[in-house]
Amino acid sequence: MDFKQMQYFLCLAQEGNVTRAARQLNIVQPALSMQIAKLEKSVGKQLFYRQAHGVALTAAGETLARLAGAIMQNIDHAREEMARLDGKISGRVSIGMITSAAQSTLATSSAKIAARYPEIQLSVCEGYTEVLLDWVTTGQLDIAIVNMPPGKSTLTAHHILDEQMMLARRPGSALVLPAIVPYARLKDIDIVIPSRRHGLRRILDAAAAEAGFSLKPRLEIDTLSAVCEVVATTDLVTVLPGIALHAALAEGRLQAHRLKKPAITRAVAWTTHPRRVVSAAMTAVMEIISADLLAAAKQASRLTFTAPR
Amino acid sequence: MDFKQMQYFLCLAQEGNVTRAARQLNIVQPALSMQIAKLEKSVGKQLFYRQAHGVALTAAGETLARLAGAIMQNIDHAREEMARLDGKISGRVSIGMITSAAQSTLATSSAKIAARYPEIQLSVCEGYTEVLLDWVTTGQLDIAIVNMPPGKSTLTAHHILDEQMMLARRPGSALVLPAIVPYARLKDIDIVIPSRRHGLRRILDAAAAEAGFSLKPRLEIDTLSAVCEVVATTDLVTVLPGIALHAALAEGRLQAHRLKKPAITRAVAWTTHPRRVVSAAMTAVMEIISADLLAAAKQASRLTFTAPR
DNA sequence: CACCGCAAATAATAGATTTTGATTTTCTCG
DNA sequence: CGAGAAAATCAAAATCTATTATTTGCGGTG
Numbered sequence: 119m120d121f122k123q124m125q126y127f128l129c130l131a132q133e134g135n136v137t138r139a140a141r142q143l144n145i146v147q148p149a150l151s152m153q154i155a156k157l158e159k160s161v162g163k164q165l166f167y168r169q170a171h172g173v174a175l176t177a178a179g180e181t182l183a184r185l186a187g188a189i190m191q192n193i194d195h196a197r198e199e200m201a202r203l204d205g206k207i208s209g210r211v212s213i214g215m216i217t218s219a220a221q222s223t224l225a226t227s228s229a230k231i232a233a234r235y236p237e238i239q240l241s242v243c244e245g246y247t248e249v250l251l252d253w254v255t256t257g258q259l260d261i262a263i264v265n266m267p268p269g270k271s272t273l274t275a276h277h278i279l280d281e282q283m284m285l286a287r288r289p290g291s292a293l294v295l296p297a298i299v300p301y302a303r304l305k306d307i308d309i310v311i312p313s314r315r316h317g318l319r320r321i322l323d324a325a326a327a328e329a330g331f332s333l334k335p336r337l338e339i340d341t342l343s344a345v346c347e348v349v350a351t352t353d354l355v356t357v358l359p360g361i362a363l364h365a366a367l368a369e370g371r372l373q374a375h376r377l378k379k380p381a382i383t384r385a386v387a388w389t390t391h392p393r394r395v396v397s398a399a400m401t402a403v404m405e406i407i408s409a410d411l412l413a414a415a416k417q418a419s420r421l422t423f424t425a426p427r
Numbered sequence: 428m429d430f431k432q433m434q435y436f437l438c439l440a441q442e443g444n445v446t447r448a449a450r451q452l453n454i455v456q457p458a459l460s461m462q463i464a465k466l467e468k469s470v471g472k473q474l475f476y477r478q479a480h481g482v483a484l485t486a487a488g489e490t491l492a493r494l495a496g497a498i499m500q501n502i503d504h505a506r507e508e509m510a511r512l513d514g515k516i517s518g519r520v521s522i523g524m525i526t527s528a529a530q531s532t533l534a535t536s537s538a539k540i541a542a543r544y545p546e547i548q549l550s551v552c553e554g555y556t557e558v559l560l561d562w563v564t565t566g567q568l569d570i571a572i573v574n575m576p577p578g579k580s581t582l583t584a585h586h587i588l589d590e591q592m593m594l595a596r597r598p599g600s601a602l603v604l605p606a607i608v609p610y611a612r613l614k615d616i617d618i619v620i621p622s623r624r625h626g627l628r629r630i631l632d633a634a635a636a637e638a639g640f641s642l643k644p645r646l647e648i649d650t651l652s653a654v655c656e657v658v659a660t661t662d663l664v665t666v667l668p669g670i671a672l673h674a675a676l677a678e679g680r681l682q683a684h685r686l687k688k689p690a691i692t693r694a695v696a697w698t699t700h701p702r703r704v705v706s707a708a709m710t711a712v713m714e715i716i717s718a719d720l721l722a723a724a725k726q727a728s729r730l731t732f733t734a735p736r
Numbered sequence: 737c738a739c740c741g742c743a744a745a746t747a748a749t750a751g752a753t754t755t756t757g758a759t760t761t762t763c764t765c766g
Numbered sequence: 767c768g769a770g771a772a773a774a775t776c777a778a779a780a781t782c783t784a785t786t787a788t789t790t791g792c793g794g795t796g
Contacts, residue, residue, distance in 0.1 A: 146786080445774095
């Protein structure tokens with residue numbers, strides 16, 4: 119009776135469909151079929167009835183589901199208790215972040231992590247979503263914090279937050295804008311945004327296409343701090359997610375407007391390789407970073423310009 | 428957190444010595460070291476202090492030991508409950524038995540198994556200890572019931588019983604023998620015993636060497652039923668374990684004497700490949716067979732001749 | 737009743753992980 | 767300081783697991 123098999127079994131018991139359960143488990147259907155077959159052999163009892171429209175638990179299966187469920191709960195509980203033990207958590211954790219995330223919280227988060235978990239060796243790099251995901255896949259990174267990968271990726275994604283993209287500009291800028299700016303307004307404004315290599319740009323382009331126009335940025339800069347700096351010192355505007363703006367907003371160097379038609383949201387998630395254990399160190403690190411990112415997004419949202427002063 | 432790792436961890440926690448624990452687990456020391464290292468990495472905490480004379484649990488290790496112990500108990504409990512479910516246990520089980528075991532209980536045991544577990548497909552063969560062990564190693568057999576393999580084998584052994592070898596003869600034979608026969612007495616008697624290929628013969632030869640003589644059997648027969656038949660109809664005697672004699676004793680066709688100087692005991696065990704799961708079907712089958720063998724040994728012991736009538 | 741389509745099983749291959757055996761490092765003790 | 771015991775490290779091998787491609791079985795349909 120293997121631990122992995124129990125997980126598989128419980129997932130299948132819930133889903134009642136091998137193909138779907140396999141998808142949930144990030145494996146292919148025959149892999150799940152085989153493991154279930156193996157489990158049935160080792161238990162010596164048939165656990166599922168195979169029907170044309172999926173599978174259903176037998177009596178023995180029901181019993182095992184009950185028992186295995188309890189065991190899994192115990193295991194989860196044990197995990198938590200181990201994590202709570204305030205002995206030193208240790209380990210090496212290497213993370214890749216998209217620029218907006220790195221920009222907003224990397225400094226404070228890494229300081230917190232270093233203080234709270236002196237035995238964790240943290241290594242962070244910055245990069246584009248695709249590249250980071252690639253590095254997770256090949257094992258060069260433990261974790262990538264990226265824009266929620268669209269479509270099916272082979273990686274496991276843990277949602278961190280959804281946030282709105284906001285238009286940012288210099289507080290004293292001559293530009294007259296409503297509190298909530300229609301996205302199409304960008305057609306006529308000089309803007310500075312990241313290049314097409316950047317995930318944010320793709321989100322912006324997609325939204326522009328939806329709104330029926332195309333973006334013609336005056337400047338393309340992938341370094342978000344530089345974008346903020348440019349916007350703070352010129353009459354150019356930009357569109358960035360809250361977490362990339364919150365520092366500048368807090369300092370009053372930028373002003374942010376919500377967007378509409380469409381309102382643009384992007385999701386941030388951390389992804390790991392589905393077949394590697396998420397160590398306690400990784401969990402600890404990601405708890406801190408996630409909390410900081412969320413706080414940054416909230417603050418940015420609070421600081422968003424709503425009525426001209 | 429893997430199931431196997433937990434087992435390894437608990438064993439090591441008990442033993443406090445990697446090398447010894449590894450031996451218990453039927454793996455080599457580096458394999459255990461590595462799995463423990465992996466577990467520590469995934470928990471993010473050091474679990475053992477490495478000392479010159481073994482390892483000792485850290486505080487975190489103590490906690491995990493407590494938690495993991497509980498989980499393992501749950502798992503055991505679940506296993507039992509699943510086994511108790513009197514739904515059909517199913518599966519294929521192939522067993523090899525030494526002749527003495529096959530002789531004594533195969534018929535009744537297999538009948539019981541067929542009746543109790545109609546869904547189990549049982550296949551039994553008879554053979555010499557070495558050959559059977561070899562077949563388990565290569566996977567041609569699931570289980571071998573053999574004389575307790577001396578020295579270290581790579582296989583996992585489950586003890587069934589210890590029993591004494593007994594001298595057997597025809598009730599009406601002219602031979603005058605004390606209730607408990609000194610082994611050296613065999614020097615002067617015509618005996619029929621198995622050939623040197625047979626495990627029992629090796630036990631007898633070893634005992635004879637210990638007693639300072641060597642056996643010169645009049646007949647060498649490996650088929651134990653034939654040995655009994657010969658002894659029952661001639662004045663030849665034999666030395667066999669109780670379970671090989673009990674049928675003939677029960678029918679009164681043979682008479683058994685204990686031996687001394689030395690008393691010869693042999694242990695019977697069932698062995699499996701250490702890295703293959705023992706399925707519920709195997710457990711069920713072996714429970715029945717073990718019980719029957721034990722009963723046969725007890726009966727033989729009861730029927731042993733003690734005082735001439 | 738043949739045909740399509742979904743769902744699961746099977747098979748062969750590729751990819752990982754575990755185990756092994758050999759070797760090295762570390763620590764204690766005489 | 768050397769000997770010995772115990773654990774760590776390393777490369778090769780054996781074993782398991784997952785993957786792709788294919789087959790089988792069952793139900794609904796034209």
